[in-house]
Amino acid sequence: MSSYFADFASLFEQFDVFQAFWVNIQLTFFAAIGSMLLGTVLALMRVSPIASMRWLGAGYVNIIRNTPLTIILVFLVLGVWSQLQINLSSDFNQNFFRYAVIGLAIYHAAFVCEAIRSGVNTVPVGQAEAARAIGLGFLPSARLIIFPQALRGAITPLGNTLIALTKNTTVAAAASVTEISALMKSMIEFRPDVIIAVFLTVAIGFVLIVVPVGLLTTWASRKFAVVR
Amino acid sequence: MHHKKKLYSVAAMAAAAALTLTACGGGDDGGDGGGDGDSVRIGIKYDQPGLGFSDGGEYTGFDVDVAKYVAGELGYSEDQIEWVEAPSANRENMLQNNQVDMIFATYSITDARKETVDFAGPYFVAGQDLLVRADDDSINGPEDLDGKNLCSVTGSTSAENVREEVPGVNLVEQSGYADCVTMLGSGGVDAVTTDDIILAGLASTDANQGQFRVVGNTFSEEKYGVGLPKGSDQCEDINAAIEKMIDDGAWEDALTSNTEGADYQYNTELNPPTPEACAS
Numbered sequence: 001m002s003s004y005f006a007d008f009a010s011l012f013e014q015f016d017v018f019q020a021f022w023v024n025i026q027l028t029f030f031a032a033i034g035s036m037l038l039g040t041v042l043a044l045m046r047v048s049p050i051a052s053m054r055w056l057g058a059g060y061v062n063i064i065r066n067t068p069l070t071i072i073l074v075f076l077v078l079g080v081w082s083q084l085q086i087n088l089s090s091d092f093n094q095n096f097f098r099y100a101v102i103g104l105a106i107y108h109a110a111f112v113c114e115a116i117r118s119g120v121n122t123v124p125v126g127q128a129e130a131a132r133a134i135g136l137g138f139l140p141s142a143r144l145i146i147f148p149q150a151l152r153g154a155i156t157p158l159g160n161t162l163i164a165l166t167k168n169t170t171v172a173a174a175a176s177v178t179e180i181s182a183l184m185k186s187m188i189e190f191r192p193d194v195i196i197a198v199f200l201t202v203a204i205g206f207v208l209i210v211v212p213v214g215l216l217t218t219w220a221s222r223k224f225a226v227v228r
Numbered sequence: 229m230h231h232k233k234k235l236y237s238v239a240a241m242a243a244a245a246a247l248t249l250t251a252c253g254g255g256d257d258g259g260d261g262g263g264d265g266d267s268v269r270i271g272i273k274y275d276q277p278g279l280g281f282s283d284g285g286e287y288t289g290f291d292v293d294v295a296k297y298v299a300g301e302l303g304y305s306e307d308q309i310e311w312v313e314a315p316s317a318n319r320e321n322m323l324q325n326n327q328v329d330m331i332f333a334t335y336s337i338t339d340a341r342k343e344t345v346d347f348a349g350p351y352f353v354a355g356q357d358l359l360v361r362a363d364d365d366s367i368n369g370p371e372d373l374d375g376k377n378l379c380s381v382t383g384s385t386s387a388e389n390v391r392e393e394v395p396g397v398n399l400v401e402q403s404g405y406a407d408c409v410t411m412l413g414s415g416g417v418d419a420v421t422t423d424d425i426i427l428a429g430l431a432s433t434d435a436n437q438g439q440f441r442v443v444g445n446t447f448s449e450e451k452y453g454v455g456l457p458k459g460s461d462q463c464e465d466i467n468a469a470i471e472k473m474i475d476d477g478a479w480e481d482a483l484t485s486n487t488e489g490a491d492y493q494y495n496t497e498l499n500p501p502t503p504e505a506c507a508s
Binding site: 074077078081082083085092096173174176178182183184185186187188189190191192193195 | 316317319320321340341343344345377382383384385387388398400401402403407410411414415416417
């Protein structure tokens with residue numbers, strides 16, 4: 001058994017596991033920002049008084065949410081990069097990192113939009129009516145009255161989306177980003193003797209990253225909840 | 229207290245489910261470990277044209293032909309063979325968990341793998357090579373790759389080799405070689421790298437015929453062996469079958485018919501190989 005642990009330890013000398021996890025964290029960070037921005041705009045569209053905007057928002061959410069993430073990333077790399085030859089960076093590997101961030105942001109924006117929309121639904125309709133009564137238009141009332149309350153009510157679903165995003169960064173391997181799931185494939189290829197340890201390392205790594213996110217979400221949703 | 233017990237059993241069930249999922253790969257977990265049972269379960273690739281390919285219930289390729297011959301020599305008729313998909317990352321697990329009796333799936337014999345599984349063979353010695361567009365004569369070996377875009381499969385030995393061999397190459401990693409060949413066709417990459425026979429198989433499919441060229445300048449040696457569960461007693465018989473296949477010409481026939489139209493010549497210095505001595 002002790003030799004198994006020695007083999008296991010040598011895994012960390014042979015492969016840079018921490019660097020690979022760091023790539024996943026970076027992907028999560030940038031894609032979270034991107035999907036939050038895009039998702040907020042989509043949510044605005046979906047609750048707007050303009051019918052064509054609502055359709056556009058609903059269309060985006062229904063199409064993207066029902067498309068597998070792998071398909072989106074493979075499309076970006078095989079279609080947009082290889083076929084159309086569009087480079088997002090002069091650095092070869094950075095180019096794929098950016099494609100992966102864009103793909104992840106596009107996909108998760110649909111979920112962020114729905115999370116925020118569920119938050120909007122927690123705001124009593126009287127708030128919107130009061131905003132209209134004092135003469136605020138759609139955008140000012142959304143910015144000043146509705147969304148601040150909606151975001152506070154949407155913390156839990158947004159946290160769930162963030163957790164899903166964190167784990168979905170492993171799909172970035174499909175976009176040629178060397179993150180932990182790509183490294184895991186290398187480790188399985190070269191070190192099949194410690195295959196169980198390889199799986200456990202990756203699984204425990206994700207638990208260590210995701211559990212704090214969950215705890216933070218729970219704490220924040222209590223702290224910032226709108227008491228009604 | 230009762231509540232806690234329930235929790236444990238739920239956790240145990242979850243763990244069991246997770247283990248079953250990890251061991252996915254299809255095929256029922258029959259109890260008999262080969263020998264003279266009524267069927268033999270053989271692991272092959274389903275997605276590698278020219279080697280192991282599932283074409284609507286038909287299985288074709290060089291690995292499949294060798295497997296059929298060997299199974300025949302071991303006393304199994306073709307309809308006693310149960311084909312099971314053996315993706316690269318699952319091969320050791322499938323042998324250890326007794327999901328297959330033997331694996332013919334471009335399975336290179338390496339010391340690390342010998343720790344967990346046994347090998348018979350080799351039945352072919354492949355080498356890492358390059359696939360380029362037929363009209364591109366600027367790439368004739370790894371030394372021409374500096375600054376070029378190259379595609380290989382995520383986490384594969386080929387990808388790792390080329391990273392060491394040519395540090396200046398721009399490596400794109402995809403989930404399968406078919407994606408790489410698509411990229412090669414559309415101009416995103418200038419070459420695809422992996423074992424020469426795999427490239428030849430890809431270049432000889434109906435859709436790709438005549439479009440690509442296998443460079444024929446190998447820079448590694450991959451001995452394709454037959455993966456067996458550790459401690460298997462079938463190694464000697466399989467080696468005898470492979471030798472017989474090479475002697476009676478069936479080996480050569482299988483190789484030519486499966487790489488037809490790819491403009492490919494296997495490395496005749498290393499092939500046909502002599503099977504190595506069996507472990508223990």
